[in-house]
Amino acid sequence: MPISLGPTQGSVREVLEAHGDDASGYYQALRALGGERRLFFDPDMQAWVVTGHALCARLLASSALSKSRLRLDTPAVRERLGDLALSAQEIVGRQMSFDESESAGRSHHRWQRILTIDGRSAFRRALADMAAATFATFDAAAPDFYRMALRPYVSRAVAARLSLREAERAALYPLIYGYADFLDGKATTGSAAGAAASLALLGDYVGAHFDRLRGCDGQPIDDRERWIADYALTLVAGHESTAFALGTALGMLGDPAMRPGRASDLRAHLLEALRFDSPIQLIGRVARDDLDLGAGGRIRAGERVFLHVGAANRDPDRFATPDRFDPRRRGGGLLAFGLGASRCVGMNLALVEAEVFLAAALRFLGERRLCVHASSFEHGLAGRSFGGLALSL
Numbered sequence: 265m266p267i268s269l270g271p272t273q274g275s276v277r278e279v280l281e282a283h284g285d286d287a288s289g290y291y292q293a294l295r296a297l298g299g300e301r302r303l304f305f306d307p308d309m310q311a312w313v314v315t316g317h318a319l320c321a322r323l324l325a326s327s328a329l330s331k332s333r334l335r336l337d338t339p340a341v342r343e344r345l346g347d348l349a350l351s352a353q354e355i356v357g358r359q360m361s362f363d364e365s366e367s368a369g370r371s372h373h374r375w376q377r378i379l380t381i382d383g384r385s386a387f388r389r390a391l392a393d394m395a396a397a398t399f400a401t402f403d404a405a406a407p408d409f410y411r412m413a414l415r416p417y418v419s420r421a422v423a424a425r426l427s428l429r430e431a432e433r434a435a436l437y438p439l440i441y442g443y444a445d446f447l448d449g450k451a452t453t454g455s456a457a458g459a460a461a462s463l464a465l466l467g468d469y470v471g472a473h474f475d476r477l478r479g480c481d482g483q484p485i486d487d488r489e490r491w492i493a494d495y496a497l498t499l500v501a502g503h504e505s506t507a508f509a510l511g512t513a514l515g516m517l518g519d520p521a522m523r524p525g526r527a528s529d530l531r532a533h534l535l536e537a538l539r540f541d542s543p544i545q546l547i548g549r550v551a552r553d554d555l556d557l558g559a560g561g562r563i564r565a566g567e568r569v570f571l572h573v574g575a576a577n578r579d580p581d582r583f584a585t586p587d588r589f590d591p592r593r594r595g596g597g598l599l600a601f602g603l604g605a606s607r608c609v610g611m612n613l614a615l616v617e618a619e620v621f622l623a624a625a626l627r628f629l630g631e632r633r634l635c636v637h638a639s640s641f642e643h644g645l646a647g648r649s650f651g652g653l654a655l656s657l
């Protein structure tokens with residue numbers, strides 16, 4: 265039994281269920297759970313949850329925690345899926361996040377290179393065309409800008425970067441979201457079976473088209489199976505996160521007088537949206553050794569730890585008036601992409617995609633007022649998302 269740092273008052277799941285549609289209530293309740301220590305034990309996840317910025321940053325930058333494994337191999341999944349479940353489990357076992365060998369480090373750098381966009385590259389121009397096309401066909405009466413415009417833009421951008429053709433992307437779309445829901449912590453035990461099936465089929469597809477898809481890099485590949493696993497993860501990981509960030513940033517562009525004027529202001533606006541409501545909320549790890557947190561607090565070797573970067577990005581000790589959206593904030597400290605050696609490999613791509621899109625949105629809006637209304641949310645334990653987004657001018 266882990267040593268408790270105080271009475272357990274609840275879990276992240278309960279907070280999400282109680283305040284899912286109200287971001288301020290949700291973050292305030294998380295802060296209350298973390299208390300003075302910015303840390304609590306979550307009985308539902310059987311894990312420590314760190315809500316404080318300083319402790320999250322310290323732990324992310326240290327080697328005190330190793331990456332935890334996702335579990336897709338519940339008895340229910342195995343019973344329903346048989347071989348598919350085994351194949352999904354093998355893919356998860358090879359994905360870059362779950363292996364800290366030297367070859368995993370090389371793989372991480374390789375994907376980082378693939379996903380880094382040169383400022384004046386043809387790819388950036390292609391993104392600008394995709395963004396412009398979204399607004400050229402903008403229909404204010406359309407019911408859901410999130411599913412009809414934001415998700416497809418982000419999905420096309422990632423697919424183009426990974427040499428996936430449009431017809432392939434469209435065919436794989438349900439599989440991508442089948443697995444994304446699991447990664448975002450929306451899947452229940454039952455739907456973990458769907459996630460396992462999606463991942464196994466995605467892996468099969470990438471394996472069957474390996475010779476062409478590896479063109480996104482062109483470098484020799486020494487471990488084919490690992491590359492396939494990483495490709496499937498990369499394809500999925502860049503979808504909902506970026507679309508949610510774009511939805512949040514767009515929602516803050518309503519008043520023409522408050523809109524960013526210069527490129528640096530646009531970047532600040534985007535970073536503040538990522539802080540204000542972080543697309544990825546939880547980063548899971550396992551303690552390598554006993555961790556002394558001071559004043560008798562201790563996490564034991566082998567215990568699971570979730571770094572709640574969503575809550576940490578609203579920590580009042582790091583960000584004054586954390587519940588206020590303030591694009592004039594400067595000084596860094598954003599944990600939305602993680603930190604240190606294992607920071608998100610797609611960070612640069614996500615920022616470029618989002619900036620190009622927001623710039624197109626600003627051109628389209630001109631001096632018109634914009635009203636963005638979230639009709640519903642589909643937040644998970646680990647990832648935030650909109651159920652639907654309506655835009656009106």
Ligand code: HEM
Nearest residue numbers: 361498501502505506509543544600601602606608610614
């Ligand atoms: C606003 C958008 C995004 C946010 C907020 C975000 C955030 C994160 C976070 C917090 C992690 C965990 C880092 C860790 O374990 O320390 C992560 C991992 C990852 N992200 Fe992103 N991400 C975004 C966009 C993207 C994009 C566009 C891609 C690729 C196309 C991508 C690919 C990945 C992959 C493959 C991992 C796992 C890497 C590993 O475990 O080493 N992400 N991301």
